[in-house]
Amino acid sequence: xxxxxxxxxxxxxxxxxxxxxxxxxxxxxxxxxxxxxxxxxxxxxxxxxxxxxxxxxxxxxxxxxxxxxxxxxxxxxxxxxxxxxxxxxxxxxxxxxxxxxxxxxxxxxxxxxxxxxxxxx
Amino acid sequence: xxxxxxxxxxxxxxxxxxxxxxxxxxxxxxxxxxxxxxxxxxxxxxxxxxxxxxxxxxxxxxxxxxxxxxxxxxxxxxxxxxxxxxxxxxxxxxxxxxxxxxxxxxxxxxxxxx
Numbered sequence: 001x002x003x004x005x006x007x008x009x010x011x012x013x014x015x016x017x018x019x020x021x022x023x024x025x026x027x028x029x030x031x032x033x034x035x036x037x038x039x040x041x042x043x044x045x046x047x048x049x050x051x052x053x054x055x056x057x058x059x060x061x062x063x064x065x066x067x068x069x070x071x072x073x074x075x076x077x078x079x080x081x082x083x084x085x086x087x088x089x090x091x092x093x094x095x096x097x098x099x100x101x102x103x104x105x106x107x108x109x110x111x112x113x114x115x116x117x118x119x120x121x
Numbered sequence: 122x123x124x125x126x127x128x129x130x131x132x133x134x135x136x137x138x139x140x141x142x143x144x145x146x147x148x149x150x151x152x153x154x155x156x157x158x159x160x161x162x163x164x165x166x167x168x169x170x171x172x173x174x175x176x177x178x179x180x181x182x183x184x185x186x187x188x189x190x191x192x193x194x195x196x197x198x199x200x201x202x203x204x205x206x207x208x209x210x211x212x213x214x215x216x217x218x219x220x221x222x223x224x225x226x227x228x229x230x231x232x233x234x235x
């Protein structure tokens with residue numbers, strides 16, 4: 001069953017505007033990590049930002065911030081002041097919720113289907 | 122620069138043939154992973170290894186095998202390729218396997234099975 005849901009398959013955003021990419025997840029594990037990655041058309045996967053389930057504050061990395069709403073199980077990525085170079089596919093990912101039960105299942109990540117962002121001049 | 126190297130970059134393979142995708146990292150990361158990326162499905166974990174000498178199954182392990190003889194190398198083998206294994210394959214590593222570390226990805230291998 002899909003544990004990571006990205007409901008926006010694609011979106012256009014104008015340069016210099018902010019954009020919010022949605023991500024919801026499903027887990028019963030109290031300890032988990034949430035990640036966002038960027039994949040430009042060249043194909044490489046680039047780590048953007050991380051949020052731990054016990055972190056008190058929303059994560060920020062430069063123009064990227066994560067709007068973490070634990071009760072709603074959402075971890076939306078906000079890109080402020082969009083640039084043309086932000087055009088890419090964006091993936092939300094979560095560490096497998098079984099991670100604490102056995103060390104054999106540590107490190108399993110699950111990815112959403114991705115959101116394609118196109119920044120226009 | 123340091124990172125993850127995957128080889129080959131791309132490959133066309135006849136169905137039924139075997140193939141090993143190579144992955145080497147020089148960051149001394151303990152954990153390594155293999156994913157396949159298919160349109161509309163994001164990345165799906167095939168196999169992973171939390172440390173040298175151990176491996177585990179991911180979400181879609183059937184038809185694939187891995188080994189982790191040392192820290193740096195994590196090859197992925199398709200014993201008898203089928204067309205449904207046509208995909209882009211990414212190798213990744215992270216400092217530890219406990220899931221709180223970001224993963225670093227290779228550039229991918231584009232594999233077509235005919």
